[in-house]
Amino acid sequence: MQKLCSLSELEDRQSRGFTIGEDAIFTVRQGQQLYIYRNRCPHLGIQLEWLEDKFLDYDGELIQCSTHGALFTIDEGFCVSGPCGGQSLTPVEHERRGDEIWVQL
């Protein structure tokens, strides 16, 4: 596993992109909950964000792909709308060590 960052570096109800070697991933923090997915839309296999670190829709309720607008639940990465409906983002295995977030890529 490798250290990603500290939870306290991530803003609540915000997303953040990371590149580690050749792996692109992103986080969404909701309070003490943290969700981490591969930055790869199941529709075309491309990255999702519309601006740096911007992976959420206008209301911050769903993850949104900037290319064709697919929408994914934050807690499960399940596509509820768009051309990849029924598919899911790939979660990244991770664990907390105190305030630190460690990921398995």
Ligand code: FES
């Ligand atoms: S590439 Fe994401 S919805 Fe088409």
